[in-house]
Amino acid sequence: MEKGTQMNLKRPLLIASMALAAFAFAAPMAQAQLYELGPNEEHELLNVEDEVTATSTNLVTHSAVGTLECNLVTIHMKVTDNTPPEGSAEELATTVEGCNHTITKPMSGELTLTAGEEGTGGTGLGEGATFTVEVFCTFSGNIPFSYETNSNVLTVTGENQLSSGLCGSATMTGEFTLETKDKTPVYIT
Numbered sequence: 001m002e003k004g005t006q007m008n009l010k011r012p013l014l015i016a017s018m019a020l021a022a023f024a025f026a027a028p029m030a031q032a033q034l035y036e037l038g039p040n041e042e043h044e045l046l047n048v049e050d051e052v053t054a055t056s057t058n059l060v061t062h063s064a065v066g067t068l069e070c071n072l073v074t075i076h077m078k079v080t081d082n083t084p085p086e087g088s089a090e091e092l093a094t095t096v097e098g099c100n101h102t103i104t105k106p107m108s109g110e111l112t113l114t115a116g117e118e119g120t121g122g123t124g125l126g127e128g129a130t131f132t133v134e135v136f137c138t139f140s141g142n143i144p145f146s147y148e149t150n151s152n153v154l155t156v157t158g159e160n161q162l163s164s165g166l167c168g169s170a171t172m173t174g175e176f177t178l179e180t181k182d183k184t185p186v187y188i189t
Contacts, residue, residue: 031084032113032122033189036180043189050079052089052186054111054154054176061162063170065137071098075108075176087113087188096131105138106131113147113188121148122188129162137167145176152178152185 034052035043046052054075061068073096077089094106109128116122126143133139141162145154154176160169178186 031086031189032115032124033082033084033087034079034089034113034178034186035189036184036186043187046079046082046180046186048079048082051092051181052077052079052178053181054108054178056174056176059156059172059174059176061139061170061172063133063137063139063162063164064168065133066101068103068133068170069100070096070103072096073106073176075111077108077111080110085115101133102135104132104135108143115189119149121146121151123147123157124154133167137164139164139167139170143172147188149189150187152187154178 034046034050036046038044054077056073057071059070059073073094075094076092078092079087079089081088089111091108091110094108096103096106107128107130108126109130111124111126113124114122124145124147126145128140129143130138130140139162143156143161144158145156147154156172156174156176159171161172162170164170178188180186
């Protein structure tokens with residue numbers, strides 16, 4: 001083989017091997033998955049169909065009809081996907097207790113989790129949220145939230161996430177704590 005041909009082959013091989021090395025040593029991809037801690041503090045991923053609750057004692061909605069508050073809001077969900085890089089759960093039921101206004105037909109919709117940069121937490125979205133206040137104001141929209149890695153708390157984010165044709169827009173604030181039916185904390189990687 002001629003010297004020029006050898007040089008022409010070595011250069012692409014060198015570039016290809018450098019690209020593979022860079023790929024192999026790149027930071028691991030962030031993931032958003034639901035897990036609980038096992039007996040030895042190891043992560044045990046939840047399975048599809050496992051039930052999870054998201055509970056809030058400080059959820060507040062500011063709207064044209066006033067401030068809406070409940071002593072307890074509980075979203076009952078089942079895991080629908082818990083494979084990398086994202087997780088999701090669908091609502092089974094949402095219940096409210098001790099509200100300062102009559103709230104009926106509360107629905108939270110589907111929950112999706114999206115990882116941020118490795119180790120920084122991420123964001124999520126509750127798609128298809130809806131509820132009726134005092135029989136005449138039906139609010140609907142999507143509720144964005146954020147979370148910290150290895151935390152079991154979802155923090156509602158954004159403004160004017162909900163709207164009602166008759167009652168204008170509404171902004172929800174507060175936090176939800178994740179756990180299993182038997183009150184075991186559920187964390188997000």
